[in-house]
Amino acid sequence: MSDQPVGEAAESFSVSRDEASAAFFDGTGGGALMIRNCSVCHLYLAPHITTCQQGHELQWVRSKGIGSPVSWAIDHGPAIDPRLADPQSGHSVFGIVQIEEGPWMQVPLLETNEASLRTGARWRVAFVRLGEGEQIVVFVPGGVHCRRDGLANSAG
Amino acid sequence: VSRRQWARLNPTAQHKDPLTLADHQKSRYIVEPLRLLDCCGLSNGAVAVVLTTHDRSADLPSTPVFPWGISQAHTGYDWDVRSNFGLRTGAAVAGPKAMRMAGVTPADIDVLELYDCYTYTCLVQLEDYGFCERGEAGELAASGALAPGGTVPTSTGGGQLSGYCLWGMTPLAEAISQLRSEGGERQAARHDVALVSGNGGVLDFHASLILGRKPHE
Numbered sequence: 001m002s003d004q005p006v007g008e009a010a011e012s013f014s015v016s017r018d019e020a021s022a023a024f025f026d027g028t029g030g031g032a033l034m035i036r037n038c039s040v041c042h043l044y045l046a047p048h049i050t051t052c053q054q055g056h057e058l059q060w061v062r063s064k065g066i067g068s069p070v071s072w073a074i075d076h077g078p079a080i081d082p083r084l085a086d087p088q089s090g091h092s093v094f095g096i097v098q099i100e101e102g103p104w105m106q107v108p109l110l111e112t113n114e115a116s117l118r119t120g121a122r123w124r125v126a127f128v129r130l131g132e133g134e135q136i137v138v139f140v141p142g143g144v145h146c147r148r149d150g151l152a153n154s155a156g
Numbered sequence: 157v158s159r160r161q162w163a164r165l166n167p168t169a170q171h172k173d174p175l176t177l178a179d180h181q182k183s184r185y186i187v188e189p190l191r192l193l194d195c196c197g198l199s200n201g202a203v204a205v206v207l208t209t210h211d212r213s214a215d216l217p218s219t220p221v222f223p224w225g226i227s228q229a230h231t232g233y234d235w236d237v238r239s240n241f242g243l244r245t246g247a248a249v250a251g252p253k254a255m256r257m258a259g260v261t262p263a264d265i266d267v268l269e270l271y272d273c274y275t276y277t278c279l280v281q282l283e284d285y286g287f288c289e290r291g292e293a294g295e296l297a298a299s300g301a302l303a304p305g306g307t308v309p310t311s312t313g314g315g316q317l318s319g320y321c322l323w324g325m326t327p328l329a330e331a332i333s334q335l336r337s338e339g340g341e342r343q344a345a346r347h348d349v350a351l352v353s354g355n356g357g358v359l360d361f362h363a364s365l366i367l368g369r370k371p372h373e
Contacts, residue, residue, distance in 0.1 A: 076184070091188075
């Protein structure tokens, strides 16, 4: 996993933390993708999930930061930030990535190419700081094939 | 393409130029895979709907239509491998409930007025409401069933994609016109029962309404 930002600051768009997202952005600031975990149900959950379906308290845990695209779309309009756009086409790719622990993440996909933009491909987390705001999570191609049977939603 | 065929019969429609699948394929991408012609436009306009009792409606100058069934579903989605996001919407829950209340099935629906903000949202609703099997909506649309003269007259004013985009009022107003026999050239042959749908959020919220030309027995 890369702990280094892959982009420089942009002034046009930034992301700010609030009380609910503080722990998440503490993580991204330190180069970690933080997700939720229910230690009773043995479930990992996406960062924006605040309650276990059974009502158990959730903890923040660090993800391995490895995943595979489930679905994606290519925005042909003006990029919200040039750091999120392909330098050649100017298009921005946004996708749903299933991380190895099980949850889905809606994230920008950077450095995309024909070989990497497919289900089953292995991607890894990276971070981009937009403007003066928080570092956000992006995913970049990880290079080797991802084992689909390794994608589980259980901590056990 | 089916909606454009309907819109060409609707004097109040915004987009009436002939449209082919080739025209669609030539239109530019907005967010790939959705092209310009997969997306509804924006309209300036207004629709007013008066709700009153059956008794009072008898004295009004306009022909009343009657609610037979209504339901809403705000289903939420798992955000992991168990998710049906994009594959199944609240229509799959609200639709059967509204139809049960009305005592009808998809086979009894004469006109289908869908909330068609994108071509895709029409397709997923056709499957959710049970007008075809899962994964077969594209084939149903390609068969011409949704177009004038088809077996499932859908978005008969051209919908939001070709008619006009007044959000949930677009399908509701068209359903009322059809049930009142005020459709003019686009009047569906059978128009006793209409299904109206409404979507909100990113497929987060859904409402279904069954309207009848006569009071519900």
